[in-house]
Each structure stands twice: as C-alpha cells, then as structure tokens.
Amino acid sequence: MSEQKKKIERLTGVKGMNDILPADAPLWEFFEATVRSLLKSYGYQNIRTPIVEHTQLFTRGIGEVTDIVEKEMYSFTDALNGEKLTLRPENTAAVVRASIEHNLLYDGPKRLWYVGPMFRHERPQRGRYRQFHQVGVEALGFAGPDADAEIIMMCQRLWDDLGLTGIRLEINSLGQADERAAHRRELIAYLEQHADRLDEDGKRRLHTNPLRVLDTKNPAMQELVDNAPRLLDFLGEASLAHFEGLQRLLRENNIPHKINPRLVRGLDYYNLTVFEWVTDQLGSQGTVAGGGRYDPLVEQLGGKPAPSCGWAMGVERILELLKDAQRVPEPDGCDIYVVHQGEPARIRAFIAAERLRDAGLDVILHCSADGGPASFKSQMKRADASGAAYAVIIGDDEVAADNATVKPLRGAQAGDADAAGASQQQSVAFDALAEHLIERMTA
Template sequence: MTEQKRKLEKLAGVKGMNDILPGEAALWDFFESTVKSMLRAYGYQNIRTPIVEHTQLFTRGIGEVTDIVEKEMYSFVDSLNGENLTLRPENTAAVVRSAIEHNLLYDGPKRLWYIGPMFRHERPQRGRYRQFHQVGVEALGFAGPDTDAEIILMCQRLWDDLGLMGIRLEINSLGLAEERAAHRVELIAYLEKHADVLDEDAKRRLYTNPLRVLDTKNPALQEIVQNAPKLIDFLGDASRAHFEGLQRLLKANNIPFKINPRLVRGLDYYNLTVFEWVTDKLGAQGTVAAGGRYDPLIEQLGGKPTAACGWAMGVERILELLKEDALVPQEEGCDVYVVHQGERAREQAFIIAERLRDTGLDVILHCSADGASASFKSQMKRADASGAAFAVILGDDEVANGTVAIKPLRDTAGEGEKSEQSSVPVENLTEFLINAMVATAEDGDD
C-alpha cells in the first residue's frame, strides 16, 4: 500500500468502544438527570476517580483468579517510569482506594456515588462493550442489613422514576469467610465426583474459585450445580440474622424478591448480602444492576476494618431497556433561532443573541457553512428544523427601523396553525418573547 493511499484511509473507532452521538444525547441526559435526582434523595455525594489505576489495586481487590483479572483487564507498562497500570474494569476498588488515601472516613461513614466509563477486554455484544459506562453507589462504614435494604430500595425507586417494568430482584448471602471455607471444602469434593462431565471453564475454576462454577451458563451442567451443596446451609447464626433482617425490610417495603442460592459475585471481596436486578428483555445480558456487601475490602487494601456495601449498574443496558419499552424522551429544541442577512444585520444579530442568552433563553444564531450569506428561505428551513419556538429575523429594513421580526415556528394557538409574524422594537424583544412563551405554556396546559 502506498503512503498516499494509507493517508486516504478512513479511520474507525475501536470495536466495542462506541461513540455517543448527538442524536442519543436526550436519552443519556434523561437517564443521568433521573439517577442524580434519585441519589440526592438518599444523601449520596459524588466522587470521581481516575480511569487509570495501579494494576495491583485490582489484583489485590478483585482477586487474581477472577475472570476480570485473568482475561479482561486492559493493562500496560507505563513507558515513562515502568509502572504497571490498568484501565479500570470496575470502580469499587478505586473508590475504596481513594477513601483510604484521603481519609474520607475519618469523620464517620460516607455515602458516595460515581458515574463513568469502565474497560474490559471481551467480545463486544449487545449490552456488553469494551468501553462501557456504570453508575454505582458505595456506602462505607455501615454494617447493618438496613443499609443493604436501602441501596436495594434505591434501585427500585430508579426503575419507578424511569418508568421501567419487569426488572426482578434476586438475593443471596455469601456468609463470612469461615463459612465460605467450610462450604468450599464440600463443594470441591462434590464437583470432583463429577469431574468427567465438567467443562474446561469449570475445571479451571475447580480449585481456584469453585463458587463461580455454580454461576455457569452451560446447560449441560445445570443439573449438577442445582444439586451442589448450598452455601446458605453453611451460614452461622450472625449471617442468618443479617440475611433475615434484610428480607424483613424488603417485605416491609413491598419489594418482591427471590432467594437464589446459586447467585454469587465474580469478585473476591463480597461477603454476606449479594443481589442482582435481572430482566428477560436483553437476552443473555439480563443483569442490569448488581451489588452487595464487601466488608473485607477496605482492610484488604490497607485501611482500617470497615463495613461497606454498594451496587453498580450498566448504563448502556438500562438505555437498551428504555428503548425496548419506548421510553425514549424527545430532545427539546432551543427557544429562539436568529435569522439575518446583510453585514449590519449580522452584527446586530450577534448583539441580540447574547442579550437573549443573558435572560436565560436558549438561542441558536445562524452561521453560514461556507462563509457566504444564505437566503432567508434557506435560513428559515434551518430554523424550523432546529426545533426552536420562535425565529427572530433581521434584515436591512429591520436594522434601519430599530426593529426585529418575530415568527412563531410551532403551533402556539393549539389549532394546528402558527401565529402571524410580528414586528417588535428591539428594546421590547425580550419582554415580547417571554410573554409569548408564557402564553404558549398556558395554552399547552389547557
């Protein structure tokens, strides 16, 4: 290939790392504003961590024998100083690292939330991408089942606020470390008896992370895992009391749930409560939010022993549900589109547009694509397509007379017809527009 041909090649984005285009903005804005409003209602504060962390944070926090660490992390050596770095595959470990580093828990427990991109090297498919976005909460310093229940209730409130239906809650308890250790011995012994039918993935996990074998999606192994020893049968009195306390609070708040003894988490730091919100509308990628309690993690990463729990949800998966249920909001147009022709009119148009923005109106000022002045007809087409409520029009006559023309672009009378164009003195423009918008809003309410 010649150098010239190489330069002419179109460059494309990395597969599985998607652009979010302007046409999708309304849906993202709707979701983000809804989730932020919900989080404020529960007293959560925003925390923002870097997308790059030391690789050791995830190998220590997530666990070296998890799928994320073994197969999915984007890790590299910094050419400047030789540090081993990783694009964050999840954000709980990063939030905990930040809380420890900056002594956030010095003055008591914290309720924190985050939103942003995560990165995992896996085969892209619907609802699962190499760069994906998560919103999550971390409640640090709270030990009781009441906090577990609260973060679950937050999810239910979000589904209600978004208008989503058909998302089910499944819960389980992973107990404490010593209880999992006793279960692990029995589980390995049981799986060894069926080693001849285990698939390669199950054999690989058999001695390193046998609990994940229970989470297999292989149809040939379903009967085996269904009859495997259940962790819930190994729980001690304290773990059972915690799990029963959670169930009482969920029932008291009319939150339906199913106890799924096969529900585990792919990360090593979880204990006691784990949960998932699942749907049948997204095919294989049915989990839209997941979380639970991870009391050991803060001490594991160098902090003082501190209770903690949280959840994370995949933004792209929730947006897919909104599209599936036809809950996509319409993007709102601007308030005013300023049309002009002639040099003096262009100068005046800039001044008027800025004055209108000073009053809080959203204004698009027509700018030519090629530097030449477009016709009024062409500009009015752009104005109509913008979604603006009104066009403000300036030409030589308007500049000479100190006036502007105002043309409604929508059905302001509610009768399928647009109001007539008006001529208004420049000094009365703002008052005229605001009164017209108030009248339009009142007609819409009627």
C-alpha cells in the same frame, strides 16, 4: 505527469468502544438526570476517580483468580517510569482507595455515588461493550442489613422513576470467610466426584474459584450445580440473622425477591449479602445491576476496617430497556433561532443573540456553512429544523427601523394566518425583544 494524490485512509473507532452521538444524548441525559435526582434524595454524594489506576489495586482488591483480572483487564506498563497501570474494569476498588487515601471516613460513614466509563475485554453484544458505562453507589461504614435493604430499594425506586417493568430481584448470602471455607471444601469434594461432567471453564475454576462454577450458564451443567452443596446451609447464626434482617425489611417495603442459592459475585471482596436485578428482555445476559456487601475490602486495601456495601449497573443495558419500553425522550429544541441577511444585520443579529442569552434564553444564531450569504428561505428551513419556538428575523429593513421580526414556529400561533396568508409575526423594538419573547414563551 504529476504524481496521483494518495488517498487518505478513513479511520474508525475501536470495535466495542462506541461514540455517543447527539441523537443519542437526550436518552443519556434523561437517565443521568433521573439517577442524580434519586441519589440526592437518599443523601448520596458524587465522587469521581481517575480512569487509570495502579494494576495492583485490582489484583489485590478484585482477586488474581477472577475472570476480570485473568482475562478482561486492559493493563499496560507506563513507558515513562515503568509503573504497571490498568484502565479501571470496575469502580468499587477505586472509590475505596480514594476514601482511604483522603481519609473520607475520618468523620463517619459516607454515602457515595459515581458514573463513568469502565473497560474490559468483552465480546461486544447487546448492552455489553469493551468500553461501557456504570452508575454505582458505595455505602461505606454501615454494618447492618438496613444499609443493604436501602441500596436495594433504591434500585426499585429507580426502575419506577424510569418507568421500567419486568426487572426482578434475586438475593443470596455468601456468609463470612470461615463459612465459605467450610463450604468450599465440601463443594470441591463434590465437584471432584463429578469432574467428568465439568466443562473447560468449570475445570479451570475447580480449585481456584469453585463458587464461580455454580454461576455457570452451561445448560449441560445445570443439574450438577443444582445438586451441589448450598452455601446457605453452612451459614452461622450471625450471618443467618443478617440475611433474615434484610429479607424482613424487603418484605415490609413490598419488594418482591427470590433467594437464589447459586447467586455469587465474580469479585473476591464480597461477603454476606449479594444481589442481582435481572430481566428476560436482554437475552441470556440478563443482569442489569448487581452488588452486595464487601466488609473486608477497606482493610484489604490498607484502611481501617469499615463495613460497606454497594451496587453497580450498566448504563448501556438500562438504555436498551428504555428503548424497548419506548421511553426515549424527545430532543429539546432551543428557544430562539436568529435569522439575518446583510452585513449590518449580521452584526446586529450577533448582538441580539447575546442579549437574549443574557436574559436566560437558549439561542442559535445562524452561521453559514460555506462562509457565504444564505437566503432567508434556507435559513428559515434551518430554524424550523432546530426545534426552536420562535425565529427572530433581522434584515436591512429591521436594522433601519431598529427592530426585529418575531415569528412563531411552533404551536397554534405558528399555524394561524391572517387574510393575506402571513403567519402571526410581529415587529418588536430591539430594546424590548427579550422581554417580549419571555412574555410570549411563559404565557
């Protein structure tokens, strides 16, 4: 008795790390093309950094007592040389590292942008995943509130270009280090007086990162944080002038905004301006983009001091909004689907497809799924399903006559029929095929 063949286990993807399938691609491509065009109009240049960085980059740049470093990073030790490495949880620190390493600021300030996957231990939920994608900008070497205002208005222009509504702007100022230190002392003293009202997260952050207590989503703590000392009350003249300069520019450009004194960022490198774009359309996790100014970071990572600001937005979250707004583009069909039958026709069809591509047309050449011949009827079904504008049909008769049959699959011509019931199709000489199709498609 032969041994029963062992069933092979089917493998699946890691939860929270999702495949982007062909059906999803048009929406991603629409978003990425819109972003690319927008950022080019502002003079931003693309930068691409590795997915893996030294762990120290994030512990030093983001801060060791942040949620990202303490709980969310995917870190490991390289078995080859013992290096401590991390899948990037965000990209600002990496862009700054690259700018320092390659002396990008040697000849002046830089406007940079990036797009790509980031990685954090997350509880997967709508628009939030363990592998997620971000688009971000970094304006390196700019000190004034005009740079802050520009990157904020860039977001508003993006929402307009995407056709999205219901996204509102909240801003705050974190001041400078000495101002935050004075506020921190008062805040800790206040929270210690009400320690019995803090949840476990608040107690953990009380002495390590008390600003983050103000960002709690726990309804039971809202009154407590509403009555806490406000950082805005501790700002000096220069910080207030910077914040007012930002608001003036936003007002002059008709950008509605709300000052949220409880708005902080979860990363240590921020100072002065912080902002978030938020919506009520994604449940409790309503932030779709956030950023601000991080003047200390370049020096903190070993470079010459350079004031900087930037933002990042979660691509998956924006795509959810586009779906809700029914802004999903139709998939692009190809121009031509080449149908053939018989060995001489198959060879001629292959040549014809290449010549049509030489002419700049998008062409799908029918290939059999099982290696055997397929009927013209089944091939035409495939041609119609492909979204092609025209089918080019090559059989024995066409090979003998040195021509091809061109059949429209879309529009009025495809629906027209002559008295015999045949749709409007034409025989075209092989040498004239590309010119004929281009002329019909551009008519």
